[in-house]
Amino acid sequence: MAEKSHTMNLGSKTAQAASDDPPIEQGDLQLLATLGYKQELRRHYSTVQVFAIAFSIMGLLPSIASTLSYSIPAGPVGMVWGWFAASVFIFIVALAMADLASAMPTAGGLYFWTHYFSGEKWKNPLSFVVGYSNSLGLIGGVCSIDYGFATMLLSVVSIARDGTWTASRPVLYGTYVACVVVHGLIAIFCARIMPKIQSACIFTNIGLVLATVLALPIGKAVRGGQINSGAYVFGHSENLITWPQGWTFMLSWMSPIWTIGAFDSCVHMSEEASHAARAVPLGIIWSAGLCGLLGFVSLAIIAAVINPDLNAVLGSNFGQPMAQIYYDALGKSGALGFMVVVAVVQFFMGLSLVVAASRQSWAFSRDGALPFSSFFRHVSKRVRFQPVRMVCFVVLVSIILGLLSLIDDAAASALFSLAVAGNDLAWMVPILSRLVWGKDRFRPGEFYTGWLSKPIAITAVVYLAYVIILSMFPTEGPNPSPQNMNYTIVINGTLWFGAMLYYVVYARKVYKGPQMTVSESPTLSEMGMQDEK
Numbered sequence: 279m280a281e282k283s284h285t286m287n288l289g290s291k292t293a294q295a296a297s298d299d300p301p302i303e304q305g306d307l308q309l310l311a312t313l314g315y316k317q318e319l320r321r322h323y324s325t326v327q328v329f330a331i332a333f334s335i336m337g338l339l340p341s342i343a344s345t346l347s348y349s350i351p352a353g354p355v356g357m358v359w360g361w362f363a364a365s366v367f368i369f370i371v372a373l374a375m376a377d378l379a380s381a382m383p384t385a386g387g388l389y390f391w392t393h394y395f396s397g398e399k400w401k402n403p404l405s406f407v408v409g410y411s412n413s414l415g416l417i418g419g420v421c422s423i424d425y426g427f428a429t430m431l432l433s434v435v436s437i438a439r440d441g442t443w444t445a446s447r448p449v450l451y452g453t454y455v456a457c458v459v460v461h462g463l464i465a466i467f468c469a470r471i472m473p474k475i476q477s478a479c480i481f482t483n484i485g486l487v488l489a490t491v492l493a494l495p496i497g498k499a500v501r502g503g504q505i506n507s508g509a510y511v512f513g514h515s516e517n518l519i520t521w522p523q524g525w526t527f528m529l530s531w532m533s534p535i536w537t538i539g540a541f542d543s544c545v546h547m548s549e550e551a552s553h554a555a556r557a558v559p560l561g562i563i564w565s566a567g568l569c570g571l572l573g574f575v576s577l578a579i580i581a582a583v584i585n586p587d588l589n590a591v592l593g594s595n596f597g598q599p600m601a602q603i604y605y606d607a608l609g610k611s612g613a614l615g616f617m618v619v620v621a622v623v624q625f626f627m628g629l630s631l632v633v634a635a636s637r638q639s640w641a642f643s644r645d646g647a648l649p650f651s652s653f654f655r656h657v658s659k660r661v662r663f664q665p666v667r668m669v670c671f672v673v674l675v676s677i678i679l680g681l682l683s684l685i686d687d688a689a690a691s692a693l694f695s696l697a698v699a700g701n702d703l704a705w706m707v708p709i710l711s712r713l714v715w716g717k718d719r720f721r722p723g724e725f726y727t728g729w730l731s732k733p734i735a736i737t738a739v740v741y742l743a744y745v746i747i748l749s750m751f752p753t754e755g756p757n758p759s760p761q762n763m764n765y766t767i768v769i770n771g772t773l774w775f776g777a778m779l780y781y782v783v784y785a786r787k788v789y790k791g792p793q794m795t796v797s798e799s800p801t802l803s804e805m806g807m808q809d810e811k
Contacts, residue, residue: 415700
């Protein structure tokens with residue numbers, strides 16, 4: 279796409295809108311118009327509710343529970359300090375993304391930014407791959423979260439039966455499919471209350487963290503168990519796999535990388551947020567920062583009460599290491615109660631991600647990048663301006679990808695790495711494009727890190743490139759067998775190669791980058807988009 283004149287004065291128009299202090303909705307419409315888009319979705323998310331979308335998707339305790347198998351092999355040092363080290367770098371990435379999100383708040387954010395900043399001949403292919411990688415990464419996140427929910431829900435049944443029953447793979451997959459379908463139905467028909475659901479998720483997530491960090495050590499002490507020493511929690515290393523000790527520690531980063539990996543969902547809600555130039559960057563940094571801090575505290579407490587026989591925890595009959603940790607500290611009734619709450623919170627994580635994934639994919643289809651884009655870009659006026667067809671598409675693709683869970687544990691684990699590799703590539707490219715080609719094109723928005731912006735961006739790019747490679751490594755050691763191979767390189771490589779092949783064969787003829795849908799700033803009355811009070 280050639281340079282658009284309406285984007286060249288983006289920073290000045292944003293500043294003017296802020297200084298004139300127009301109604302928030304009107305300012306959002308004007309800013310979106312400078313990016314070339316008319317308002318089609320309903321703006322009804324506040325700053326707190328935008329933050330809640332990302333924080334809900336992160337779902338701290340459920341995410342930690344789903345990914346403990348990555349960090350436990352390195353011992354408490356990997357669990358606690360691996361989390362801390364990775365969360366610092368993740369927060370740096372969040373700052374780099376917040377700079378871009380404030381300057382150009384649009385639902386297609388990542389591929390839109392890539393197209394805007396890239397060199398002329400790279401604009402279309404790079405933005406196309408970023409859009410596909412981001413869409414598939416978000417859908418991969420839906421798969422991994424809902425698969426994690428299925429394992430948690432069925433672990434409750436296992437606890438109730440004292441570990442004498444373990445779910446088969448078909449039962450796991452059937453539970454997963456039911457969860458995905460219910461998420462799709464709620465996302466479509468409960469749009470009116472969705473912002474309130476997101477707000478409630480803030481309190482349930484923080485409440486679950488507080489209840490866990492209090493109940494675990496108290497329960498352990500009451501039951502006569504021994505609390506692990508500070509030296510054990512913060513200084514004890516183990517290596518339960520065949521990689522060298524240092525690399526085992528690095529692989530423990532996969533837990534925070536996967537957990538704190540949803541802050542870009544704020545970007546995809548940009549066209550439904552009030553005062554998006556402020557709400558979206560604040561949602562990004564609040565969610566990444568708070569999740570990193572609370573996660574460090576949570577894992578320190580978990581390391582303090584965990585059975586020092588870590589192999590026994592990993593091989594729990596309940597099918598879930600966290601279920602075993604709750605059981606050892608709180609007994610059967612306590613473990614049942616907490617795992618039910620953890621599963622409920624994880625359920626709403628998946629719901630939030632279905633919403634975010636549908637918005638990214640809808641924005642991509644709006645620009646003609648997906649097959650049958652004219653069909654999927656439709657916004658229903660009967661169902662509160664919801665992209666109903668795209669929600670159904672996300673649900674369908676999630677069900678298909680979830681078939682991997684029927685194969686074996688290695689294939690099921692690829693669902694987690696699919697989200698990491700796909701999203702991290704989509705985050706890295708626009709930041710890199712800004713550094714390489716877009717130095718003079720960037721105009722800061724309301725949120726800006728100032729002179730630190732460039733060093734932050736460079737650090738973010740190096741880190742993200744490293745993480746993409748990290749996510750491809752087999753988790754149990756070198757020389758993997760087919761049963762413990764990491765198939766992320768196969769799945770992601772196929773998806774990335776498939777996207778480029780589709781672009782070369784056909785899409786390059788029709789995809790010209792982000793397409794203008796408005797030629798001048800619309801008014802609220804013209805769009806009819808005021809929310810009912």
